[in-house]
Amino acid sequence: MLEPITPAVEADAEKPKTRRDAAGTKARILAVATREFASHGFEGATTDDVAAKARVNKRMIYHYFGSKEQLYLEVLEQAYANARGAEARLKLDEADPVAALTRLTEFTFDSFSRDRTFISLLNTENRQKAKVLKKSSRVEDMNSTIMASVDRILQKGAASGAFRKDLDAFQLWISVVGVSYFYFSNIHTLSVIGGRKLDDPALLAQRRRHVVDFVLSAVRP
């Protein structure tokens, strides 16, 4: 029990034990922190766990981010930046209004379906009344782009007679997101209450069809 451990295997091909990699370390912390904050919320996530899972000394978190709250803010900013980036790649302006609205609705559904991390972070942030997001300088104009797109789609649709004319872009956008968001945000409790697994592929496909159909039906004149 008390014999010294013989360093048999570890002695081979020893590169400098600790290669330094500032960017990599910071990125790894951020990636792990995103998972941890999403899974456990701000209060439930611990810097000790983040450090361990990122295979990094805890001190590094404070070296690169200063505090748990600042780390959380950067996680949130990155999540928003990702979402905005994906939206920007959507090219909603080229298609005809019905196709564009369809594409936006499907895109929203598919994004949430693929990864619920952003939903979890948003829920945590809203529980805290967005007190951290309010401190962000990078998040000001994050909505204007998509909002403007929706507005243009609605105008084209109203002009061509494809859509009714009294639609508000902001209200519609919230509804488009909402019908997908609620399904995925509450997928676990809904599954328990409803007695069926809502992440079953067949049910997901049914929901996707319903969501698109629901939105398109609502906007027709």
Place this chain on the structure above:
Amino acid sequence: MLEPITPAVEADAEKPKTRRDAAGTKARILAVATREFASHGFEGATTDDVAAKARVNKRMIYHYFGSKEQLYLEVLEQAYANARGAEARLKLDEADPVAALTRLTEFTFDSFSRDRTFISLLNTENRQKAKVLKKSSRVEDMNSTIMASVDRILQKGAASGAFRKDLDAFQLWISVVGVSYFYFSNIHTLSVIGGRKLDDPALLAQRRRHVVDFVLSAVRP
């Protein structure tokens, strides 16, 4: 500084200092715990705070509930029971299908508008993959009533020609709840991003109109 405190005022009309009130104590703990879990999440809420704010010795929490998790489960069960109770009082079967669906949609919106506690609890529970709700024995059939109501509304509407005939009750119900839920669940982040306070009475009224209009438009044939 070190003189004994003179018990001047407190000496008058002294009823037995600690009146015992099992039901009251338990109810107070539950009420405070509901607020605390909603505000801070399961991990963020503390039994010390619950005890202090309920003006109760911490030991009482363990006396009546056994553990923090069990307390949280009872909070959740009570919240579900309340929601179900309110739904049951709705009497959706008497009105004509359009009126009934309108009433359900408005009721859902108004419930969330009045109090977002239930939303917060649901979000916390979903972050934990409903692991606590799964342990509940009281929650099994909680959905069947409202689900059956929606189904009957849809059948009447389809028969009378007021609604399209291919609607699924479960999918529709999720959409009806979703368009209100997302607005209130994310009211703080949406307010920051959108640059306007979504809990402003004028905006609330606008949202309410939109939601009802959106749902009714979606179901017409």
Place this chain on the structure above:
DNA sequence: AATATAATTCACTCATCAGTTACTTAATAA
């Protein structure tokens, strides 16, 4: 009045957690 039971209090433990002090070592530039 004596007894049993349940409500309540006090003082404690042990673990964990955010953040820090003080150091070591690799990479880089002079």
Place this chain on the structure above:
DNA sequence: TTATTAAGTAACTGATGAGTGAATTATATT
């Protein structure tokens, strides 16, 4: 080569948090 800077480590602190042991006291029952 050496000095400087930045990356990384180890070991700690002080606070707080969930949960408990053991007593005390109010109330109901006999």
